[in-house]
Amino acid sequence: MKAVEAVLEDARDRDLIARNAAANKKLQLTAETPDRSYLHPVQIEARFEAARQIEQETRGLSPADVAAIRASSASAVSLARDFGVSDVLIGKLRRGEVTEVGRYGYVPRLALVATLVLGGQRIRELGLLDHHDINLADGYIRRPRLKTDASERSIPMLPALRDVLLEYRATQPPHVPPFATRTGKRFTGDNVRARLRPVRARANALLVARGHEPIARLTPHTFRRTFASILAAAYPRD
16 A cells, blocks of 8 residues: 555646645555454364374375285275275285385374474475475474575574374385385376365364364465464564
């Protein structure tokens, strides 16, 4: 509004207009306060619990599980149901198309939620992170450059986030990015959103069952505002 007023004032001085309407406060409309969403503590807790529950249900496969699958004569559908993975993955294991020992079929959700809520990362930034960007020893995450040099900076890692990422790091192959698909490709924004949708649905179910309001509005900036609020509470200024 100040810029508009200055332009009109200059136009009035040049006799291009009769008066500067923007200078009349009575003619100015009061803008509505934007609805800036953020997560309340009970909603954060529900999201974390929902992510843990879904991960347990789709826990992936240990090396012992893989050996048992390859030795079993049961159908792929039956094994998929017993081990909580897809029958397509079962088929690939049996045919030897997947050979690396690890947590096959594991879909990270808790680490995603924690890094967004407790780390303030943008959704696009998650796929750009490398292991050296997540410094668990010194407790910070280096945010990669997106648009300008100012976007590249180090963010302090809250203790709760460090605990989650320490556990998550133990499940990851060292040669793929921290947040990658089953084929080792970096997450895109769509990858992240697809993994967050069931978490939101489960979290809302938990909230309603406990007599709380569900998460009504959720945008990528909801996580960043929540993180900013947590930092302000954790590190108050004198």
